[in-house]
Amino acid sequence: MSFNSLQYLVFLPLTVLIFHRLSNKYKPYFLLIVSYLFYLCTHILSPFILLFTTIGGYFFAIKISETISEKDKKSLLFTGILLNIIILLSCREIFKSLIPAIGVSFFTFQNISYLIDCYLGIIQPERNFLYYALYLSFFPKLIQGPIERASNLIPQLKHMKNTICEYETLRGGVQLFFWGMFKKIFIADNIAPVITSILNDINGTSGPVLLIITYLYAIQIYCDFSGYTDMSLGSARLFGINLTNNFNYPYFSPSTQDFWRRWHITLSGWILDYIFKPLSMKGRNYGNYGVITALIITFVICGIWHGLTLNYICWGLYHGILISLSFLTYKKWEKFCKKYKINQGIIYIINVFITFNLVCFSWLFFMTKTLSDVWLILSKNITTLLNFLAIHSFDTGISTCFIIVIAIFFFIEVLQAKFNIKAYFERQNVFIRWAGYYIMIMVIILWGNYGSKETLEFMYFRF
Amino acid sequence: MKKLLLKSSLMIFFITLSLTILYFIPVNSPNYLASTIEKHNLLRKTLPPRIIFIGGSNIAFGLDSEMIQKKLHYPVINIGLYGHLGLKFMLNEVKPYIKAKDILVIIPEYEQFFGSLCDGKRDTLMLMLDVNPPSIKYFTLNQIIRTIPTLFNYKRRTLVYLIKGSVPFDPIYCRNAFNKNGDVIIHLRDWYQIDDAVAKKLKNKINPDKFKNIKELKYIKFQKQELTDTLEKLDFNREEIDLISSASIIRQRMGLPNLIAEKLNTHTIFLLNKFKLYARKRQAKVFFIYPNYSLREYKINKKQIISLKKELEENLLIEIIGSPENYVFPDNYFFDTNYHLMEEGRKIRTDKVIEDLKKVIN
Structure with missing residues (x-):
């Protein structure tokens, strides 16, 4: 059941209504049951994999905390992590046709982080199986994240009993949900068919069109994934739960390092804490070389998390190299700017422009299936840029009107990032606010691209 | 919670109201399927007894109704549009107009008897709703449920029509491709x-x-x-x-051969029998004729067509006129699909239909 399906639009309000009518005692049980039912809709075997992972994580964590010997603790942790990796690889790579467990990489990563946190003593293992099971299976974040830390989610689940159903919280949830839906159904899904048709004939597509498609894909993947996240956060808020935001206007980042602080925040936080930090600790005696090696390994692993293909590995490697270069040159660049007294605003714009372009080109590895396709698009893009004046046609099939709407959308994002336009909107009178909601819903219904199997799927489902 | 429910209900009411109004705004669409409006006007205005041809694009592109009218001395209405609407829809849309002494000639494409085409393709039904919203009354409940998720995907065009007045359209598959009897004639010219x-x-x-x-x-x-x-x-x-x-100059060519791979769907025969009973109650006659078909397609689908013929002869309550072989034509008679005849084929096919109908009408 996808967030943008008709079923979910029935399922969510019904679940929320029942949840708030229930006595506090039964709320967690109810949420656990509906979460498993929700997951059952993806595949009949999926809930069993989730249950197996949950049982494993629950017992390993308790065992780790009860074990005194450091050596035994380590071996328990190692076994627990290995078990999760086996589940992940089995579902994602080895038996993916038999067990298409959607979202498995998200809940196994949560399980791993939980085991490590228990091992390090950052958190105490959860003794109540109900809350641990709900931590892994809570349906708004089950399929595509955010990858929540136990220290953030479990306390909230425990206090859920005392959730007061405040109007402002619920309204915020509904608003966020529809804003996410707007991003996904209206922007991302209207771009999707254009990109799909062009990717089917890369050879026959002109350079200028491929160049535009490269940027459009960046917009599509952002609106698709951040749209999902907003719908996820909005859904969770209806139950009084605040999930971690995964996006913080990533395309306005002035460096690739900063981009990774703003894009898929929970994943980058995860790889920073559980992969980069231990690796860089090991390589601390080697200075910059140690840091760079740790960065590159970390991002290659991040690429592999998306899929065991050359494209994803190269994507990870590309980002590893970019961040390393950024790490090595950022201070020098700042010094240079200070020395020549370049205006801060201009520096920021130049940095954002460079970072945005570098990131857009990295999406070529996501967009295509083979490295030869990446190279083909890249070479055509470069040729187009070199012969910019000779460009004849930019015709991608996307209307000018839609391009303007995308521009307006990003303008709103800028305003929101700089001035919190949402709060300003909330202060307006009821007619203006309602007109805003009305227009947004009508645009989704009338101009959204929905209904087909192709558009129902979120891009990050495959991970 | 109550406050949110109340406000949400109010918003849902406004949205539903707007969509309902928008949905029923009459639109002068240039789309091919919008010609259904003219066809229904013909059904409404033409006095009985009439000959009404029911089927998909095989009759839209391959019949000369004027010639039939001249030879058989009955007013002729060709209701045929597009096979993807499904036979269920085609029969339902004619039902309210059936009058005593009408002659109803059903010529469905072979695919209507295989797989689920008789239920119609969702996208085509959607488009029909978009260009002619009142056609929803010919939809079955199942068809309505199937089309709901994308109900307004097509509706955005309504707004485009309202703002721009018209939109670019294919000059062959368009609303003004038809003559006054409902036959497509525009494809007979050079393009x-x-x-x-x-x-x-x-x-x-x-x-x-x-x-x-x-x-x-x-x-x-x-x-x-x-x-x-x-x-x-x-x-x-x-x-x-x-x-x-x-x-x-375009020489339209048929696409790749279309092998009928799906299973025979006997539900289509049940639908036709039900339709026969309905027409009988209204004192109208119903006949069944096989569609025109290209030789190339006939050769690869012969087995399926023979099994269909056998099934029809055993179970169809409607009188069958002619045989499938009688309506098989050389490939060069066809326009862009194995059902769309060009001028020469259209003339021969019409003659054959006239001959077949003469046997049963008089």
């Missing part, structure tokens, strides 16, 4: 289209710089005079116009 192949052919004959100017005409289909006028406006001389015209 011209300038594309990359034309440009390649004329590479050394016409100045490439001059030829660049007509790039934006690439996907437009022209009739002879329109093409000449357009090229004249672009400063092409007589000789160049002739060269471009002769290189750009």
Whole structure:
């Protein structure tokens, strides 16, 4: 059941209504049951994999905390992590046709982080199986994240009993949900068919069109994934739960390092804490070389998390190299700017422009299936840029009107990032606010691209 | 919670109200399926007894109703549009108009008896709703449920029509492709289209710089005079116009052969039998004729057609006139699909239909 399906639009309000009518005692049980039912809709075997992972994580964590010997603790942790990796690889790579467990990489990563946190003593293992099971299976974040830390989610689940159903919280949830839906159904899904048709004939597509498609894909993947996240956060808020935001206007980042602080925040936080930090600790005696090696390994692993293909590995490697270069040159660049007294605003714009372009080109590895396709698009893009004046046609099939709407959308994002336009909107009178909601819903219904199997799927489902 | 429920209900009410109003705004769509409006007007206005042809595009493109009218002395209405609407819809849309002494001739495409085509394709049904919202009354409950998720995907065009007045459309598959009886006649003319192949052919004959100017005409289909006028406006001389015209004439070709791979669906026969009983109550006669078909397709689907023929002979309550073989035509009689006849084939097919109908009408 996808967030943008008709079923979910029935399922969510019904679940929320029942949840708030229930006595506090039964709320967690109810949420656990509906979460498993929700997951059952993806595949009949999926809930069993989730249950197996949950049982494993629950017992390993308790065992780790009860074990005194450091050596035994380590071996328990190692076994627990290995078990999760086996589940992940089995579902994602080895038996993916038999067990298409959607979202498995998200809940196994949560399980791993939980085991490590228990091992390090950052958190105490959860003794109540109900809350641990709900931590892994809570349906708004089950399929595509955010990858929540136990220290953030479990306390909230425990206090859920005392959730007061405040109007402002619920309204915020509904608003966020529809804003996410707007991003996904209206922007991302209207771009999707254009990109799909062009990717089917890369050879026959002109350079200028491929160049535009490269940027459009960046917009599509952002609106698709951040749209999902907003719908996820909005859904969770209806139950009084605040999930971690995964996006913080990533395309306005002035460096690739900063981009990774703003894009898929929970994943980058995860790889920073559980992969980069231990690796860089090991390589601390080697200075910059140690840091760079740790960065590159970390991002290659991040690429592999998306899929065991050359494209994803190269994507990870590309980002590893970019961040390393950024790490090595950022201070020098700042010094240079200070020395020549370049205006801060201009520096920021130049940095954002460079970072945005570098990131857009990295999406070529996501967009295509083979490295030869990446190279083909890249070479055509470069040729187009070199012969910019000779460009004849930019015709991608996307209307000018839609391009303007995308521009307006990003303008709103800028305003929101700089001035919190949402709060300003909330202060307006009821007619203006309602007109805003009305227009947004009508645009989704009338101009959204929905209904087909192709558009129902979120891009990050495959991970 | 109550406050949110109340406000949400109010918003849902406004949205539903707006969509309902929008949905029933009459739209003058140029779409091919919008010709259903004219066809229904014909059904409403023509007095019985009439001959009504029911089927998909095989009858839209392959019948000369005027000739049938002349020879059989009955007013003829060709309701045929597109096979993807499904036989269920085609029969339902005729039902309210059936009058005593009407002669109903059903000529469905073979695919209506295989798989689930008789239920209609969702996208086509959606489009029908978009161009003619009242047609929802001919939908079954199942069809309504199937089309709901994308109900307004097509509706956005309504707004485009309202704002712009018209939108570019295919000159062959369009609302004004029909004559007053409901037959498509526009495909009987010659059509011209300038594309990359034309440009390649004329590479050394016409100045490439001059030829660049007509790039934006690439996907437009022209009739002879329109093409000449357009090229004249672009400063092409007589000789160049002739060269471009002769290189750009479209010879429509059938696509790849279509193998009927799905299982025979006996539900279609049940539907036809039900329709027969309904028509009988209204004192109308119903006949069944096999569709015209290309030889190429007939050869690869012969087994399925024979099994269908056997099934129909055993179970169909409607009188069957003629045989499938009688309506098989050489491939060069066809326009762009194995059901769309060109002028010569259309004439022969119509003669055959007249001969077959003569046997049962009089």
